[in-house]
Amino acid sequence: xxxxxxxxxxxxxxxxxxxxxxxxxxxxxxxxxxxxxxxxxxxxxxxxxxxxxxxxxxxxxxxxxxxxxxxxxxxxxxxxxxxxxxxxxxxxxxxxxxxxxxxxxxxxxxxxxxxxxxxxxxxxxxxxxxxxxxxxxxxxxxxxxxxxxxxxxxxxxxxxxxxxxxxxxxxxxxxxxxxxxxxxxxxxxxxxxxxxxxxx
Numbered sequence: 001x002x003x004x005x006x007x008x009x010x011x012x013x014x015x016x017x018x019x020x021x022x023x024x025x026x027x028x029x030x031x032x033x034x035x036x037x038x039x040x041x042x043x044x045x046x047x048x049x050x051x052x053x054x055x056x057x058x059x060x061x062x063x064x065x066x067x068x069x070x071x072x073x074x075x076x077x078x079x080x081x082x083x084x085x086x087x088x089x090x091x092x093x094x095x096x097x098x099x100x101x102x103x104x105x106x107x108x109x110x111x112x113x114x115x116x117x118x119x120x121x122x123x124x125x126x127x128x129x130x131x132x133x134x135x136x137x138x139x140x141x142x143x144x145x146x147x148x149x150x151x152x153x154x155x156x157x158x159x160x161x162x163x164x165x166x167x168x169x170x171x172x173x174x175x176x177x178x179x180x181x182x183x184x185x186x187x188x189x190x191x192x193x194x195x196x197x198x199x200x
Contacts, residue, residue, distance in 0.1 A: 006049025007042045018047040020063050033078035054097035054104045062104045064093035072122050088122040095135035095176045105136040126161035135178035148173040169195045
């Protein structure tokens, strides 16, 4: 299990905060990564705990926190403080990412960003609509993501991030809302109940 950990100490000794932490099945800590900026991240509330680590099929992890820096990690050896294999400015991320092969759709406060993962390298493929600030999911060859305040569901091209469709859901959504897919349905929890949209 890989966990994003939030703010912690600002003292000289590292305390395991502002990190990606690997846990064994019996929940023992077996690995940790933290940026070299962990102390200032903790002081400035710019930690990695705002996003769930995204594990790719190739055994690499992408993590992006509030500071907007994306880090590429080796899932089998997180590397400790400063142990990333690559880093890239991406966005301030909040929520859970979606993964398709070597592409990670990062849940940014300024709209989703698709990041391509290669050994020792991260690169941005596209930026989605700025209003689409929910946690994305992938299904039916598309990215599904919500604009929470506006109560809108977007269907985006997985390849380009272009809007294929958007539909108003009739209600605002809770903070960090994420669609769920079931067969051909996209299910979204709103502040008034659950909305089902056909076409996934």
